[in-house]
Amino acid sequence: MEAAQFVLTLSCADRPGIVGAVSSHLAAQGSNILEAQQFGDAQTGQFFMRLVFHPCTADVAADDLRAGFKVVAQRFDMQWTLRLRDQRRRVLLMVSKFDHCLADLLYRWRIGELPMDIVGIIANHPRETYRHLDFDAIPFHYLPVDRADKATQEAQVWAVIEQSGAELVVLARYMQVLSDELAGKLAGRCINIHHSFLPGFKGARPYHQAHRRGVKLIGATAHFVTADLDEGPIIEQDIERVSHSNTPEDMIRIGRDIERRVLARTLRLVLDDRVLVDGHKTVVFAP
CATH class of the missing domain: 3.40.50.170 (Formyl transferase, N-terminal domain)
Known part of the structure; x- marks a missing residue:
């Protein structure tokens, strides 16, 4: 079976350390990043990111991943979503x-x-x-x-x-x-x-x-x-x-x-x- 893929999207005020914090958190949680796209809007000062990743540990629930990511999200005051990619x-x-x-x-x-x-x-x-x-x-x-x-x-x-x-x-x-x-x-x-x-x-x-x-x-x-x-x-x-x-x-x-x-x-x-x-x-x- 293919590993389940999750999609994380986020936006927040642009500042140093966002990409490092997100990628480090996913790595620490045992996840492998498959796709990563980002954009910093110089006019609005907002940062946007979309990541596709899969946990290396089987049977990880989306709710557990969300609970773990809240610490990072709160640190940067993010608007974010995290969901199973094949969820219709x-x-x-x-x-x-x-x-x-x-x-x-x-x-x-x-x-x-x-x-x-x-x-x-x-x-x-x-x-x-x-x-x-x-x-x-x-x-x-x-x-x-x-x-x-x-x-x-x-x-x-x-x-x-x-x-x-x-x-x-x-x-x-x-x-x-x-x-x-x-x-x-x-x-x-x-x-x-x-x-x-x-x-x-x-x-x-x-x-x-x-x-x-x-x-x-x-x-x-x-x-x-x-x-x-x-x-x-x-x-x-x-x-x-x-x-x-x-x-x-x-x-x-x-x-x-x-x-x-x-x-x-x-x-x-x-x-x-x-x-x-x-x-x-x-x-x-x-x-």
């Missing part, structure tokens, strides 16, 4: 009428490309909208939005999140703006795919906005959701070249492909603990 995250997907991102995520999940447990799908359109998709045994929740009373629908959304034990929420082209309250509750664990290369063309109909401006590049952006619309820390982006001959409909078609691959890449990065928030931006440790 519980993910909830949210979608509106356009389902190309949802269909792509379901396919990648079924073939094992995205190691996660999908604990539910929330849609503000009825199940018949997605009749061509096979949800298998995934719970489906139809929660329509009443513009006069969005609070009731969001209370239902939050109830599903809590009851399902979702650790991560993915807005796979969910075309409803979350309230400040719900966005705050989901801080750091809700990802949105925006059909534009942010920070340009925020809000609705970005491809039409881009067409009116005669852009030569269009793109898509995956970011963490915050109370500020389309302003959350950016995780991943991609682009395609277009020309004066492309219509808004052409851009929408091209954009669907960009959106799918950007969201899939983002989810892979987040599931493998490669994304750390650095204020209004992110540190992404590439594979």
